[in-house]
Amino acid sequence: METVNKTREAMDTISDKENGATSSNTNSGNGIFASAKESFESASRLLRRKIPRTGHLMTPRRLWINTVPTQECDIVIMFPHKTEDMELMWMLSQLRNGTPGLVVQVKHHPSTDSYGLYLTAPFSLMLKTAEELHLPKRLKQEHGGGLKEFVQLEMDLFETGEDMDKDFFTTQERQWMVYHLLHTLRASANDQFGTFKFVEGQAIIPKCLSEGLISQIYPLHDLDALQQLRQSWVRTFVKKQPLDSVCKYFGVKIAMYFAWLGHYTFMLIIPAFMGFIFWIGFGRGDQSSEDIGYVLFSLFNVIWFSIYLEAWKRYSSELAYKWGTLDQRHELLREPRPLYSGNLERSPVTGRLEPTYPAWKRHVFRYFVTVPVIVLCLTVVLCVMVISLKSQDWWDKHIQNEGYYFWLSYLPKVLLAVIITLLDEAYYKVALWLNDMGKMS
Template sequence: MMESDNTSNCNHEKEEHESSSHSTPQEHRSFAEFAKDKLDSAGRELRRRLPMAGLGAHLMHPRRLLLHSTPTQQTDVVLIFPKGLPDSMLLWLLQKLRGSRPRLRVCVRQHASSQCSAFYITADDDVLLQTAEEIHLPMLLKPEFGGGYKEFTVRDMHCFQRGSSAAELLSSQERGALVKHVLESARAEPGDERALEPALTLRPGQSIVPACVSRGVVASMFPLHERTALESLRKKWVKTLFTPQPLDEISEYFGVKIAMYFAWLGHYTQSLTVPAVVGFVFWVWLGTANDYWKDIAYVLFSLFNVLWACVYLETWKRYSNVLAYRWGTLDQRDELLVEPRPLFQGEMGTSEVTGRPEPQYAAWRRRVWRHCVSLPLMLLCLAVAGLATFALLRTQDWWEETIYYFSWIPRAFLAILIAVEEEVYARIARWLNDKENYRLETKYENHLILKIALFQFVNSFMSLFYIAFYLQDMDKLKEQLAVLLITRQIIGNLKESALPYLIENMRLAKMCFDVFGAISPSKIPTAAQLTEVFEKKTSSSGDPPEMLINGTEKEERRYSDSLVGQKIIHQAELESQLFKYDGTFAEYLEMLTQLGHVVLFSAAFPLAALCALLNNACEVRADAFKLCHVAQRPFGERVSSIGSWQHAMEAMVAVAVLVNCALIGLSGPVHRLLPDATPAQTILVIVALEHVVLVIVLCLRLAIPEIPAWLATEMAKVEFQRREAIKNAHAPLLSEGTSSDDVRFSSRTTPRTMTPTTPKQNDKPVDKKRINIGKISEIPPFS
């Protein structure tokens, strides 16, 4: 047997040598591909001659496991529990999830690499479809029904474009979100208070799974990646630099909220090209111009930055509305019709709007806490941060005047202080926000944005305000702005992408060593073999095998080993080692600070926009790399815009008007351009300039409509087609009801109309083999 292997290897080497001797790499392939083939050939020869070299291959290329891991079938959401969690808690949670209405399909397994238990969760198609109707999931209608988006209903499932079954109608991102919704609907009942003690004390009516996630009873909860779609995104999105982002594919795979962030980041980056070019020209021209023209250019460049920021924000509003219309989120449901967030606390009662069970919390209690606790504590934190920064800046001035040497020490202390203050205050802000107990996720996030963005503004720009208005040193302001802008960008990219990538590779390398030892990833079974394993195991019962919580030898692994001959790692087990994606909050906050550096003091450093442009060109791909390679797949969310970040940027532009006008007055251009003006006249000129700029900004906002004309025409066209569908007696018709369920861009501009009625029995029926509508029971929002 060994002789035959050696003979085959020799023949293979001979063929490679003959092919390489008769043709050159330039004739058939690129140099990179030729070098890769040679390296792979050398690696195979090294592993043949030295078997232990396989361990080095694991340590060098641990991410190959992502391609060779066993696909986890019939699973939408995975719950990972910390090591050592008592079996009694696992059994209680398992009973709660399996006994919930609607019923979930839960498979219990134990991961070999981490010795952690996990729940592999999915739901039947009828449950998913009924949940999609419950959460009013919008879907595209077929053209014969008028087109556009309409909230999904089971009775009208044949009217939507994708198909007539759950497998066709629901994407993997939507399936994960629906299963998550069902998981969050499982609530504690009277008598369940002590089931998870001492880790967690439940309250009747509290959502069980989100509470477990927040208190560490559940280590992580994530949907599984879809390999084909993920690989497509990696090729079209991560590995390309100068091609447009595939926003529709991002929305389909990661959800509208993440796609909206990347659309905003791309639009912001493209818009930065204008101030970057103008700032570069201004910076070059300053070296040759005289003082008179320098002062004029300084004033014009300051005003240009403010007006550019205003135009950019208004054009983004238009573009975001176009994207929201394309993705079916342009008109969200009324807040009173949206179900409360899972961590919303209160006594269980009946909703006055829907009549369903829902936690009740008095609004006056939230207002009392917000005004009596949150506001004073926020002001105290802002005062402490401002005084600490001011003290360190004064220390820095004293150090430079007396000691001279090692002037970087106080600046390093300032950078450390800013980072520590941001981390501490972020924890305080989240605690305050939790205590305020907002009913909706959007309200919760908006108030958190207000708290953290305000502190970030004071903490990040305190030193710049001190230098600009207290020291009035423009040269030092330019130096400080350049240092802050460049260092924050470099550190941010390293911390967000490079460091997590290295740490994750170390985790995967350890997993390789624990599970495979010195076996190379090249020995892992092929995808066809693994599919054959799964099909043989599920052919008899149709369900995936269920594992014991504390089983010593897993049947699934024994079966796979005996059939394929090698150990395997499941996709879910591998993805549990990836970093959890914390959402877009930190990314928005970083870009908001960057925008402040560009528009507030950019006249002192004209290259600020150019530095921001170069950073964001890398930031788009770095964030995409983090999502596609480093992080677990996040749950998809539907939003209509970027929310309060738009208001935060508008506030930043308003402050920029005041700051730039004040800098024009303090830095000297007005005094040099108007040498005979008195101080009172100078102040009047600055105030008049400020009011003129504010009026121009207001006029720009009014002149640029938020809804493009073509979009309004398209919405009117869709509405007209739906009316015509009602009139057409021979066309298939939708179920009865008003168009309040339809996705419109504004109730002020789109009149209410009646939607068509349901087709009769002789029309195209629903495939009852795929889903039995009559057996779908009503799903209450909370169990």
């Protein structure tokens, strides 16, 4: 850090000398303007040093337009703007000592006066991590094809691209493995980040995130792959979704979500068509015909939904087998939740000190807070439903007796839709609150 500051000061000194030489060579007619320009530039440099957040306001606009994304980087760790140099150096030493071979670059962001660590890993470290994570990779056709857990000794059996270092692992796989390496960092005895003290064996990165010592961790985009997805996916209308490309870039979870979204949207064509048929056949008759149509359409929806669930299970299993997650191993042991900071007790299983929450406090919150809130929400929903049905019947009779327009009968339905939207937003916030309280217990 001292080298960076000295370099910056040296460049400012050279710039001052150059400006001084330029002003001395100008004629007397332009001396006033040159002197004013020199004073303005000196004041700008002084402000950029003293007030780093205003530096981007004095930077030429073309430098922001022609920005070039950082290359050779998978994960970025950002720190708050008040992070001290000693804290940054401690984290840097933990990364280099805890994960040997990890490439770490330190960069300062003048616009926010914050530092970022740009992380990537060499190909040799990626191979070792892939074997530890049992990453499934595709075999060559002459060796049977299909997916198999990666083993370094059998490297020649797996498919590789033209450039093995760049094409063997996808962007998502590289970022996932670097993220895994970050979570393998464990604190030793008496480790301290600023004023926060770690417990021996505690995960460093998740705890720093929960305590606000690290502002955020995020991956960087691959602009070339992102542009290809934009052309083949976002800007198309009737083409089939490129799920394989989405899986390679965003991962299996995101690809599975969009696979379900496309499958569900396509399957909704059937009930939409049948609903239109029922509306034509039963929606223009008397009340008894409409009731028969509603019952038949409800029965059809039950049958359709059951068939749809089985179809989605089959389709999702095919995708999971194709993407190598059908028989993927799960983590048997996970680090205790970093968001909870309670009393430390020795675990009877591992023998280590772990944060422990009293069971009686959890039961008290569950039975005296969670259960009453859920019962109250269900009661409100039941009351709203009953009132809506009663008001709809009363309004229909009132319209029939008074001879109002038929479209006025939809007013209670519109009101019910508005109430459901408001209640849904309220219940969502209540659920988030209960979930956050549950994580802390």
